[in-house]
Amino acid sequence: MSLLRLIDLLRERLPMVVRVGLAVLAALILADVVPGLVHKEHAHTVAEHVSGFWAAFGLIGCLALVVIAKTLGRLGVSTREDYYDE
Amino acid sequence: MSSPWIHPALVMLAGGLVLPALPRRLRKVWLLLVPVLAFGLVLTMARGTFGEVTFLKWTLTFGRVDALSLVFAHIMSLMCIIGTLFGLHVEEPGQHVAAWVYVAGSLGAIFAGDLLTLFLFWEVMAFSSVFLIWFRRTPASTAAGFRYLLVHVAGGLALLAGIVLHVKATGSTAFVLFDVHQLTPAGWFILAGFLLNAAVPPLHAWLPDAYPAGTFNGAVFLSAFTTKTAVYALCRGFAGMELLVVLGVIMSLYGVVYAIIENDVRRLFAYHIVSQVGYMVAGVGIGTALAVNGACAHAFAHILYKGLLFMGGGTVLHMTGETRMSALGGLYKKMPWAFLFTLIGGLSISAFPFFSGFVSKSMIVQAGFDEHLLWAGFLLNLAAIGTFYCNGLKVPYFVWFGRNHCQPAAWERAKDPPWNMLAAMGATAFLCVFIGCYTPYLYRMLPYPDAAQAYHPYTSYHVSETLQILLFTALAFFVLVRLRKIEPHAGINLDLDWFYRLGGRAFLWLARRPVQSADRGVGQVYRLGGLVPLMKSAGLVGLFDNRVIDGAVDGLAAAVRGVGRRLRFAQRGALQENLTLVFAVAAILLLAFLVFFRVSAP
Numbered sequence: 001m002s003l004l005r006l007i008d009l010l011r012e013r014l015p016m017v018v019r020v021g022l023a024v025l026a027a028l029i030l031a032d033v034v035p036g037l038v039h040k041e042h043a044h045t046v047a048e049h050v051s052g053f054w055a056a057f058g059l060i061g062c063l064a065l066v067v068i069a070k071t072l073g074r075l076g077v078s079t080r081e082d083y084y085d086e
Numbered sequence: 087m088s089s090p091w092i093h094p095a096l097v098m099l100a101g102g103l104v105l106p107a108l109p110r111r112l113r114k115v116w117l118l119l120v121p122v123l124a125f126g127l128v129l130t131m132a133r134g135t136f137g138e139v140t141f142l143k144w145t146l147t148f149g150r151v152d153a154l155s156l157v158f159a160h161i162m163s164l165m166c167i168i169g170t171l172f173g174l175h176v177e178e179p180g181q182h183v184a185a186w187v188y189v190a191g192s193l194g195a196i197f198a199g200d201l202l203t204l205f206l207f208w209e210v211m212a213f214s215s216v217f218l219i220w221f222r223r224t225p226a227s228t229a230a231g232f233r234y235l236l237v238h239v240a241g242g243l244a245l246l247a248g249i250v251l252h253v254k255a256t257g258s259t260a261f262v263l264f265d266v267h268q269l270t271p272a273g274w275f276i277l278a279g280f281l282l283n284a285a286v287p288p289l290h291a292w293l294p295d296a297y298p299a300g301t302f303n304g305a306v307f308l309s310a311f312t313t314k315t316a317v318y319a320l321c322r323g324f325a326g327m328e329l330l331v332v333l334g335v336i337m338s339l340y341g342v343v344y345a346i347i348e349n350d351v352r353r354l355f356a357y358h359i360v361s362q363v364g365y366m367v368a369g370v371g372i373g374t375a376l377a378v379n380g381a382c383a384h385a386f387a388h389i390l391y392k393g394l395l396f397m398g399g400g401t402v403l404h405m406t407g408e409t410r411m412s413a414l415g416g417l418y419k420k421m422p423w424a425f426l427f428t429l430i431g432g433l434s435i436s437a438f439p440f441f442s443g444f445v446s447k448s449m450i451v452q453a454g455f456d457e458h459l460l461w462a463g464f465l466l467n468l469a470a471i472g473t474f475y476c477n478g479l480k481v482p483y484f485v486w487f488g489r490n491h492c493q494p495a496a497w498e499r500a501k502d503p504p505w506n507m508l509a510a511m512g513a514t515a516f517l518c519v520f521i522g523c524y525t526p527y528l529y530r531m532l533p534y535p536d537a538a539q540a541y542h543p544y545t546s547y548h549v550s551e552t553l554q555i556l557l558f559t560a561l562a563f564f565v566l567v568r569l570r571k572i573e574p575h576a577g578i579n580l581d582l583d584w585f586y587r588l589g590g591r592a593f594l595w596l597a598r599r600p601v602q603s604a605d606r607g608v609g610q611v612y613r614l615g616g617l618v619p620l621m622k623s624a625g626l627v628g629l630f631d632n633r634v635i636d637g638a639v640d641g642l643a644a645a646v647r648g649v650g651r652r653l654r655f656a657q658r659g660a661l662q663e664n665l666t667l668v669f670a671v672a673a674i675l676l677l678a679f680l681v682f683f684r685v686s687a688p
Contacts, residue, residue: 003422003423003426004418004419004422007418007422007425021560024557025557025558025561028550028553028554028557029554031550032550032554037546038546038547038550039545039546039547040547041547042545042547042548043547044455044460044463045460048551052554053554054550054551054552054554054555054558055554055555055557055558056558057467057468057471057554057555057558058471058554058555058556058557058558058559058561058562059558059559059561059562061467061468061471061555061559062471062472062475062558062559062562062563063562063566065342065343065346065468065471065472065475066346066475066562066566066571066572068343069343069344069346069347070346070347072343072347073347073579076580077347077579077580077581078347078577078578078579078580079577079578079579079580080576080577080578081576081577081578083578083580084578084587
């Protein structure tokens with residue numbers, strides 16, 4: 001099956017896939033830094049004019065959400081699978 | 087109009103009625119034909135008011151056809167085709183009939199022009215959809231179905247109470263925008279009924295409790311119809327109500343936080359219904375033309391990508407018998423196409439550029455920023471992070487890659503699903519990409535065409551903003567995977583259904599312990615204080631009894647035995663069947679009462 005072969009191909013070249021991914025991230029920030037590439041008149045607040053604002057928002061926001069959710073779980077929300085079984 | 091107006095719900099109901107009587111081979115054709123016919127009716131429907139029926143002193147309007155009802159009817163009837171195709175190989179006609187009656191309920195509520203008709207179809211939805219859970223036929227799904235029904239009956243009663251109060255106060259049954267700035271008690275009751283069906287916390291726990299308990303294809307229907315019909319009703323009745331912005335933002339984050347720690351794939355998706363409907367509720371609350379357009383567009387896009395995700399989850403369940411991530415992993419080798427389609431659903435819900443969510447969700451966020459609701463805009467963007475984390479990264483990674491936790495039997499069984507399931511997923515995946523790339527298809531249907539035409543999602547800023555948020559979320563995810571911080575592990579998470587699940591148990595305990603022991607105590611007292619004198623008097627009575635009473639009693643006993651024998655055939659202890667029967671009888675009694683009321687009213 002060709003789709004399976006494609007996935008396997010990408011997995012065999014994982015270091016390269018990771019490098020490409022990191023390059024895309026760098027390119028995103030670069031596009032945000034170079035003036036004139038991204039038209040910031042659509043920005044809603046002053047903070048958004050800082051280069052890489054949404055990148056930081058994504059990275060920190062994700063870590064914060066995971067920490068909040070896991071803390072909530074540890075506070076008693078998460079429990080064993082047979083909790084409701086009588 | 088030259089041709090008569092035909093209600094698409096009527097087509098679904100009639101189609102469902104005929105289905106069980108058809109021979110097996112013909113059924114497959116019928117299953118494809120009827121939903122396509124209903125979809126065709128919606129596509130070619132002229133706008134206006136149709137199907138007005140005078141009932142008692144009220145006018146019931148079955149067909150209010152305008153832009154708002156059409157966009158919802160379009161996607162509902164389209165989803166019916168996809169959902170039916172997905173379950174085409176299911177042989178039991180009852181399952182298809184339940185799904186179609188459910189769709190009919192949704193279409194009926196959407197086209198309803200008055201509150202009474204709305205209520206009628208609202209209840210049809212509740213009582214038909216529960217069978218999509220019961221047909222799973224596991225003890226857990228039977229119990230979940232009863233809880234689902236219990237909650238929806240409560241919501242339906244709130245809606246009915248609101249309607250009765252509203253009609254009494256205003257004398258009008260028309261379903262139009264309520265005065266959202268000075269809501270009457272009647273309005274609050276109706277709003278509560280809508281909010282329950284939209285799964286707004288704290289009235290949401292029924293959804294992640296019941297949907298994952300549904301059949302593999304029933305959950306696809308469930309994910310689409312109830313909550314989005316409620317979004318339609320909110321658009322119609324409560325646009326511009328500020329409270330909804332707050333509730334919407336809360337639910338968008340609530341669903342995300344629970345989904346992050348969820349282990350069951352389908353329950354995770356269910357929590358993301360709560361989260362995504364939060365965007366729509368917030369959009370309705372903002373209430374501007376762009377925001378209401380956004381709520382409708384997002385409901386449209388959501389039904390497709392959420393259906394696709396539930397098809398992905400349903401496929402995993404159908405082909406492996408398992409949906410817990412702690413017992414899955416590495417499945418790309420066995421079911422690569424299911425992986426690809428689920429990933430497309432994940433990218434669409436995450437609002438990746440060129441996928442459907444990107445052109446719909448952004449309208450709501452943009453409208454929030456436009457109205458200077460900065461907190462709402464930022465928090466909705468925060469929820470978008472959790473959305474991508476769960477649907478675009480966590481599920482695809484831990485089900486199809488990651489470490490293989492599959493039981494040998496599940497691994498042996500696993501493979502890509504039958505053609506009809508793949509076709510349904512493929513068509514939906516295509517639509518998700520199509521909507522994301524060719525915006526006029528969706529935008530032309532929205533209730534405010536000017537605002538839709540003026541909105542352009544593909545600005546350099548919006549694309550850059552979205553890609554930064556999502557790709558750096560991906561970076562955080564893979565760092566966490568590398569650090570082994572987010573391995574799935576077995577377990578469940580307690581939600582607000584805890585109160586009524588344990589509340590029910592407390593009631594049972596009360597019935598078993600104090601009530602039963604009181605009963606036993608009374609029995610004891612009776613035996614000691616009552617039995618001895620009774621025995622004495624019994625001797626005297628016996629004489630009288632032997633002569634006079636026996637003759638009469640014998641006749642009575644024979645009569646009772648006869649009735650009992652007949653009743654035994656009807657009463658087999660199947661609670662679900664009995665409930666259906668009870669509701670049918672109640673409906674008949676209600677109708678009889680109404681007719682009598684008309685006769686006796688001056």
